[in-house]
Amino acid sequence: MGSFDTIVIGAGMSGVTAARMLADAGHRVVVLEGRDRIGGRMHTDREAGFPVDRGASWIHGIDGSPLWDLVQALRIPTIEYTVGSFQVGGRPIENFDGDGRPMGSDVTARWIDDVDAVDRLLVDEIAASSPGDTYLDVTERALDRSGLTPERIDDIREFFRHRVEEQCGAWIGDLDAHGLDEDAIDGDEVIFPHGYDEVPRRIGAGLDIRFETTATKIVRSTGGVTVHAGDTAFTADQVVVTVPLGALKAGSIEFEPALPEAVAGPVARLGMGVFNKVFIQFDQRFWNEDSYVLRALGEAGEHWHSWYDVSAVSGLPTLLTFAAGPLGRRMQELPDEEVVADVVRALRALYGDAVGEPRAHWVTHWGDDEFSNGSYSYLALGSTHHDHDDLAGPVDGVLHFAGEATWGDEPATVGAAYYSGRRAAERVLGRTVDLDGFAARIIEREQKEAR
Ligand SMILES: Cc1cc2nc3c(=O)[nH]c(=O)nc-3n(C[C@H](O)[C@H](O)[C@H](O)COP(=O)(O)OP(=O)(O)OC[C@H]3O[C@@H](n4cnc5c(N)ncnc54)[C@H](O)[C@@H]3O)c2cc1C
Structure with missing residues (x-):
C-alpha cells in the first residue's frame, strides 16, 4: 500500500513517457507493469547475442x-x-509472379503502375463511401473501374488484402473503408x-516501476483512485491506464464503477x-x-x-x-x-x-499474449477515427487512458504511444510538456549517473 500523485499502469512506450514526464514535474509516480521488463510491444530479444x-x-x-x-x-x-x-516500389524489391517466376523490370514497372493507378481510384472510392462500407467494398469498386484484365486485377486484389493484413492485422472485410486513411508515410x-527497446528503456530508467505487478481492478471516485494488483492496493489522485486495447476488450481490468459509454463504446467498437x-x-x-x-x-x-x-x-x-x-x-x-x-x-x-x-x-x-491480447488496434467496421481519441477519457477527472489505440492521428504505432503518453501527462499536470526539454533531461540524467 502506498499513496502517490499518479499511478501509471503499463511500462510500454506510452506508460514510461507519461510517468517520466510526471516524475520530471515533481510528481510521486509509480508504474505497475505485469511483465518483468520495460517496453511492452517494443520487445528486443538479445538471447542469441544480437538483437531481434x-x-x-x-x-x-x-x-x-x-x-x-x-x-x-x-x-x-x-x-x-x-x-x-x-510499399510496392521505391526500393529494390524482388517480385515473383503468380507462378513463382521472377518478374523482369518491364513487368515490375507495369505492376507498380497498375497498383498506383488503382490506388488513385481507391482514394475517390473511399471519399465517396458510406457508413457500413468495408475496405473490401471500396477496393472492389476501384478494381471494377480500373479497366485492367482479370489476371492483373487478381494480383492487385491479393496485394490489397495483404496490405491490410500487414498494416492492420485484420482481414480486409473487417476493416472500415477509412481504415487506412492515417497510413501516409x-x-x-x-x-x-x-534494438528498438532502447527508446523506452532510456525513458524509463530510474522510474519506480513495480514489475510482475498486474493491475486487476481500479476503483475511482472524484477524490482519487485505488488500483488493486493481487493482494496489494495502490492509491493516488489520478491513474493513467496504458494497457493495450486487447487487454481492455478482454476485461482483464475491472473498473468500479463501470466505464461510461464514452470510453466503453470505443473499446467495444475498435478492433485489435x-x-x-x-x-x-x-x-x-x-x-x-x-x-x-x-x-x-x-x-x-x-x-x-x-x-x-x-x-x-x-x-x-x-x-x-x-x-x-x-x-x-x-x-x-x-x-x-x-x-x-x-x-x-x-x-x-x-x-x-x-x-x-x-x-x-x-x-x-x-x-x-496475456498482456496485449493482439498486436495493435485497427478501425473495425462500425468504429470511427474519433473512437481512438475518445478512448483516452478522462473519466471523472481522475482516470486517463494512453497507448497506441488512443491516438487517432497514427494509431498502431510507437509514435502514437509516445504522443498519447505525453497527452496523458499534460492532462494530469494541466499544462503542456516541451519535447526538447524532455529529451534533454533524459540525457542530463544519464550524464549525471555516468559521473
Ligand atoms: C509484432 C509487432 C510489430 C510492430 N511493428 C511496429 C513498427 O514497426 N512500427 C511501429 O511504429 N509500431 C509497430 N508496432 C506497434 C507498436 O509496437 C505499439 O503501437 C506500441 O509499442 C504500443 O505501446 P503502448 O505503450 O501503447 O502499449 P504496450 O507497449 O503494449 O504497453 C502496455 C504495457 O501494459 C502492460 N500491461 C498490460 N496489462 C497490464 C495489467 N493488467 N497490469 C499491469 N501492466 C499491464 C503490458 O505488459 C505492457 O508492457 C508493432 C507491434 C507488434 C505487436
Missing part, C-alpha cells in the same frame, strides 16, 4: 516526426529501411540495429488486430545482396508473400516475414517448427534448392 525485435521495428516516416527527433537527440543508431509500410523509414513475425536465419544468402524485400504475387504468395532482408542487424543472412489477420491467428496455434517449415517451402517455390535449412528462427505469438 519481436515487436515494433520501424519508425514509419521520419519527416516531421517528434519520435524521430527524440531518437536523434538520444543518439540512437538507425538504418534506413523504407518498405515497412508495404512522410519520408524514409528506419529500423534499429541495436493480430500481426506475428517469423524471423528465419540462413547460413547462405540466396537472394540479391541489395534487395530490401522478396515478394510473391498472386497465388504463389497466397500465405507467405513478403520477406524483408534484416541481415544488417545480426550480420547473418536473415529474412523477416509476417503472418497477420486470419493467418496470424491460425499460425500461432501451430508449433513454431511447422510454421518455419511452411515458410521455407514457400521460399523454395521461388528459389528452389538454393534455400538451405534455416540455422535459427524466432516466431511471435502476440495474439494470445
Whole structure:
C-alpha cells in the first residue's frame, strides 16, 4: 500500500513517457507493469547475442516526426529501411509472379503502375463511401473501374488484402473503408540495429516501476483512485491506464464503477488486430545482396508473400516475414517448427534448392499474449477515427487512458504511444510538456549517473 500523485499502469512506450514526464514535474509516480521488463510491444530479444525485435521495428516516416527527433537527440543508431509500410516500389524489391517466376523490370514497372493507378481510384472510392462500407467494398469498386484484365486485377486484389493484413492485422472485410486513411508515410523509414527497446528503456530508467505487478481492478471516485494488483492496493489522485486495447476488450481490468459509454463504446467498437513475425536465419544468402524485400504475387504468395532482408542487424543472412489477420491467428496455434517449415517451402517455390535449412528462427505469438491480447488496434467496421481519441477519457477527472489505440492521428504505432503518453501527462499536470526539454533531461540524467 502506498499513496502517490499518479499511478501509471503499463511500462510500454506510452506508460514510461507519461510517468517520466510526471516524475520530471515533481510528481510521486509509480508504474505497475505485469511483465518483468520495460517496453511492452517494443520487445528486443538479445538471447542469441544480437538483437531481434519481436515487436515494433520501424519508425514509419521520419519527416516531421517528434519520435524521430527524440531518437536523434538520444543518439540512437538507425538504418534506413523504407518498405515497412508495404510499399510496392521505391526500393529494390524482388517480385515473383503468380507462378513463382521472377518478374523482369518491364513487368515490375507495369505492376507498380497498375497498383498506383488503382490506388488513385481507391482514394475517390473511399471519399465517396458510406457508413457500413468495408475496405473490401471500396477496393472492389476501384478494381471494377480500373479497366485492367482479370489476371492483373487478381494480383492487385491479393496485394490489397495483404496490405491490410500487414498494416492492420485484420482481414480486409473487417476493416472500415477509412481504415487506412492515417497510413501516409512522410519520408524514409528506419529500423534499429541495436534494438528498438532502447527508446523506452532510456525513458524509463530510474522510474519506480513495480514489475510482475498486474493491475486487476481500479476503483475511482472524484477524490482519487485505488488500483488493486493481487493482494496489494495502490492509491493516488489520478491513474493513467496504458494497457493495450486487447487487454481492455478482454476485461482483464475491472473498473468500479463501470466505464461510461464514452470510453466503453470505443473499446467495444475498435478492433485489435493480430500481426506475428517469423524471423528465419540462413547460413547462405540466396537472394540479391541489395534487395530490401522478396515478394510473391498472386497465388504463389497466397500465405507467405513478403520477406524483408534484416541481415544488417545480426550480420547473418536473415529474412523477416509476417503472418497477420486470419493467418496470424491460425499460425500461432501451430508449433513454431511447422510454421518455419511452411515458410521455407514457400521460399523454395521461388528459389528452389538454393534455400538451405534455416540455422535459427524466432516466431511471435502476440495474439494470445496475456498482456496485449493482439498486436495493435485497427478501425473495425462500425468504429470511427474519433473512437481512438475518445478512448483516452478522462473519466471523472481522475482516470486517463494512453497507448497506441488512443491516438487517432497514427494509431498502431510507437509514435502514437509516445504522443498519447505525453497527452496523458499534460492532462494530469494541466499544462503542456516541451519535447526538447524532455529529451534533454533524459540525457542530463544519464550524464549525471555516468559521473
Ligand atoms: C509484432 C509487432 C510489430 C510492430 N511493428 C511496429 C513498427 O514497426 N512500427 C511501429 O511504429 N509500431 C509497430 N508496432 C506497434 C507498436 O509496437 C505499439 O503501437 C506500441 O509499442 C504500443 O505501446 P503502448 O505503450 O501503447 O502499449 P504496450 O507497449 O503494449 O504497453 C502496455 C504495457 O501494459 C502492460 N500491461 C498490460 N496489462 C497490464 C495489467 N493488467 N497490469 C499491469 N501492466 C499491464 C503490458 O505488459 C505492457 O508492457 C508493432 C507491434 C507488434 C505487436
